[in-house]
Amino acid sequence: MFYHGFNKYMNHAFPKDELNPLKCSGRGSDKTNPNNIIINDVLGDYSLTLIDSLDSFVVFNDKAGFESAIRNVIKHVSFNVNSKVQVFEANIRVLGGLLSGHLFATDPRFGFKIDGYNNELLELAYDLGQRLLPAFQNSKTGIPYPRVNLRYGVPKSETRETCTAGAGTLILEFGVLSRLMNDTKFENVARRALFSIWNRRTDLDLVGNVIDIQTGQWIHTAASTGAGIDSFYEYLLKAYVLFGESEYLHIFNEAYSAVLRYIRDETGYLYRNVNILNGGLMSAWVDSLSAYFPGLQVLAGDLDNAIKSHLFYYNIWRKYRALPERFNFHLRNVEIASYPLRPEFIESTYFLYRATKDPFYLHVGEMVLEDLQSYARVECGFASVKDVLTKKLEGRMESFALSETFKYLYLLFDTENVFNKLDDNFVFTTEAHIFPLTAQYWKKTWKHKDNFTCSAYKNPKKLASSILERPDADIARELVGFEELSLPFLDPYGYCEAPQADPLILDVSYGEAPDSDGQLVIHVQYR
Template sequence: MAGPIAASQQRRLLPLLLLLALAIAAFQASAVSAAGMTRERRLQLRDKVKEQFNHGYDNYMTHAFPHDELNPVTCTGRSRDSNPDNWNVNDVLGNFSLTLIDSLDAHAIMGDTKRFEDAVRLVIRHVNFDLDSRVQVFEVTIRVLGALLSAHTLAVHPTIGFQIPWYADELLVLARDLGDRLMPAFDTPTGIPWPRVNLRTGVLPYEAASTCSAGAGTLLLEFGVLSRLTGDPKYEAAAKHALLSVWGRRSPLDLIGNTINVLDGKWINELAGIGAGIDSFYEYLFKSYVLFGESEYVDAWDVAYQGLIKHVRDERGLLYKTINMNTGALATTWMDSLAAFFPGLQVLAGDLKNAAALHQLYFAIWTRYSALPERFDFNTRAPTISSYPLRPELIESTYMLYLATRDPWYLEVGERFVNDFEKMARVRCGFASLADVEAGTHEDRMESFFLSETLKYLYLLFDEENFVHTLHDNHVFTTEGHLLLLPYSLQNHQSASAPTSQSDNPKSIGTRVCPRYTPLPSERRSKPPNTKSANSPPVASETMDMIELLVAGTRQEAREGLQQVRVEPAEGSRYTPARIVQTATGLLLSHLAGVTLGIADEGPTYRVKTVNEIVLSATDTITVPARGVAFLVSADGDSAEFEASPLIRLVVEGLDKELPLALATYGPALASGERIDARIVSPPAAQSERSKAGIALGCTPHPVDVAASLIEGNMLLLSRGGCSFSEKTAWAEIAGAIGVVIANNQGSGIFPMAPGENVTVDTASIPSAMVSAREGAMLVQLLRKSASGSLKVQLLGPDEVGDAGGEGGVVAAVTGEVLDTRVQFGGRHVSNIRVIRSWRRKGEGGMAGRRDTRGGRSLLEPGRGFWCMRFCCARGPAVSCGVVT
């Protein structure tokens, strides 16, 4: 009987329809491809990529095999070493010929049947996993287990063309053996796996209990396929439980954090985003649905993606920020290269518009350096980690966008990649990672993913006739670029059709139908100046304007052509330096006195493009309270009476008097009547890092054990000297302190402390104040007498505040009324300065859009900062507290 397709049938068909949609798009748009690039040129580029692959692989086999990786500069092999702290190497390399294994399916995808068979034979003869190697579960799963499963399915597939007559499931046997050796990692109270195992002995007694969300949630594709192929459900069950266990601990914003404790399931690092430590969690959430067809994964994906779009993506629809998973507060101003995978995932999920915009942002960074730096700061417009280990993420997204749109622009992007690899990375014995994208220097390492992913995706971009594009089985590429196939006979059809609260709703299912792709008209596309490209990026010109401003260059480059104007108050006026807070929509300034503005002439109006050293985007707004521009109102110039911040007070248990403190000009202000109850402590420090009074200077990262046992949730007593005041506050905040009291060591007075000379954006979220040298010494003596090593204190706000909430009242969301007051320059309106009546606190929530740590939990988590990323995923860039900006 004819009629609508039942909801359960639709759910079973959706993964296949997703794949068919990409294939149909590829077929229907072939004429567009031909118009953009000739078939001859496309095949030349395809063959060039294969030559590059052979150059890397042949040199590995000649100079490095059976080692794990190739050192292409010195033409030697690389394997693990005896240094337990060399995690970037030893987490990945296990003395099992990693590059040989990781490259297996690349031979088949590049059409080299003989090399594929030869490589399979070498793996069978030389590889075993009975090794005394402590490796990362995540890395070995995606690089090794995934490669073995992919090669096995290709070697036995009856129609693709790579079936090996003599093959008897040896790779599957190896895969199962490896899976069994990894299974002890899942033996935790939460089901979230330990980050590392010893392949011979299991989890070691001293193993760290912290793992990143990506490490725990990026196992299901490989372990699931292992279960389906062997008939043993334990592998899939363990990986599925780990994925859903992390997801079940999401925040009220439907975001997951970066790092979690495998024993108690508590978040160690609450940073949320789409980059290092989190990236492939989202990838596997959706791809598990595509491969297995089970609706619970896409249900979770729907919720997760909405959380990202609502909270992580900025208001301009371009940047995906790093924020606090619970508050949504902006945490960093950088983006990392691993997040360049996300446009490809958005393509698979059907969000082509957002995918194209984010891809173009990353490609704009690439065009500036002919590579993609590990981390790029969109405030300074410069890399903060300048290396590039030949990662595949941007190439993968380019391939996916071309597959879905057949827009010839993406072929030109791919050609740029081919040429840049040749120019920047090719050396005599392979392709070398870039140690510094700005200097063009090499690191003597060719990671295995350059062959298994980077060049594979680049090859597929130009090989439109590849068998991958016409597969009928459910299939996905893993996060390591391995092709996993799942025939219909191995799908769990009962689970796929089981009703869920969301998937049983036909309306919900309808929202998962990808809209038809409509290319952006040429008149709306942006053509970058001085380009030799025959095509234009498929993004609107206004989006390209924002992208170019975000990555245009250094601050000096951004200032070129601007009028630099210092806003001067009347002679003799007194004021503290303006407090500047960066938000998602621009800047909040406490006042304009003494601020240097870079002003551009835009015809009928002027626009501020830089504030001091901060470069603004085309949509950024500068918001200032009326009090902060009062001195500009009359032609004569009113006095800018911006006095020092009002005095606050410290009440110490056992003292019969209140100690006066001067609040810093950076960090949050205290409102009238506000009170912070806490305990104050003085951290231990070496003699060289103490003042004459014996108080720690606090100019270096606090040790993790001290932070966890002493500093977390307390106020910190430090001494002036050794570094800037803001540096002391930053290290204290990273260690989990909720406030800082800094004792003066010169003279008997106190004053409002200013940040360091190079600090242009206020990022402090805990209050800092100065106490006199005499009263600081008194606090030290009281602490020494205290049995607990701490004192109970109350930090009290000022008795009275002015109409703007005190100097530097930029501590809350802007909820003031906009005034009909316009700032002018040269007789014309400055279009992006907004004057409001006052700053007001937004309810009881503290500082909207800022980090609020008065509850005793710092944004970066007590004593941990970014160190957790070092111990989570070797894929992530090497970072430490020393490079936190």
């Protein structure tokens, strides 16, 4: 059913950036209001959704659709446009999409190699990479400006403040571009930005949310696993997986240890916003972007913590039939009610199923699928949810719905998919683009010295046979205030009490029944 939405985009939105599924039309950037950064940070008048979804055709095993999409990109896309875009979004959605499409169009292993293809996507990626480089040029720290005009470079009025994720989520795409083009400048600037962020960590090994690119001072001092920081952790670990360079793993291990020590709360289910200087709580909410973290914990081999943190978001979804942008865990209610079809919870569900094979995660995927089908599907695709309480919709189907959300749902259920069997050092980027980088692009100095492997999941040998039947599974339900009528409240003292019920009272009397020839009859009445 989500593939139906995929084709609807091709029919109604091309060559615009994004589909308005309520109007069956596409749209590009908001030229009438340059300050509309919600739209203009992402939409750049370069067929965003088409590029972002190229490798979705591969996952869906649509060879004709993949080739048609590739040829449409070659024919119609240019980056010589007067558009100011966010470096982070252009990198993960557009540069990543082009590189992944190129890899599949040239790699015969997957059966999507295109006859007559002459590296046009790679040339487009190189052109885009060149247009993003001015964001780094006048930065004293090497941390890039957050936005760049694709034609004119960094505007003079551009802010010096950027988020940690924006600067720390470049190394995969820039690194692959450098290696494919044999041009080190892209990987060098991305690497410098990543290490510049890490080198400004506090004594607690925590990084903040917003930093000044010129002074290196933290502007917003909250550490979390959510918005503004999330993919910084992700790219540390995935850079190690893809490139095999141990320093990325060592930094990730230090950063992850700090997350467990200071950001994870005492229950083990919840990851908070804390002060980078002292670990003190700074806010009582979590955001939907942080739902990716259980999937990253799976990749790190920490299944116990992944299972627990996933259960927290699972119960939020059950409570609202979606995942609100912000949830207040103190008040146990919604702070920001929108749900723009984000993939992070589904992503973690997919990785946990691949690691555990527990059918519980298939049931979670079925729940998500049925909910989206019930309230988000419209004639021309799937609409973002403006309010999870009322299920009111709005006319946006962001590119990540096709690039990530439905891709992970498809892979969850398609157990025979090639990417569920591929034994290689490939990664899904933070936009779910697939990078199967072959050994010829590894650095000659690469040597795998770590022997880093994850232990296989072992289901506890108890009466319980599934994640949901764990003795502690309902703690997450209590944390989000989800009152499931079929289940009793948990005892606050931590042990189970025998249920209390009214005593059964019987009224018994003796007598003779009419026409019974004197036979004794016992009358019993319940009350």
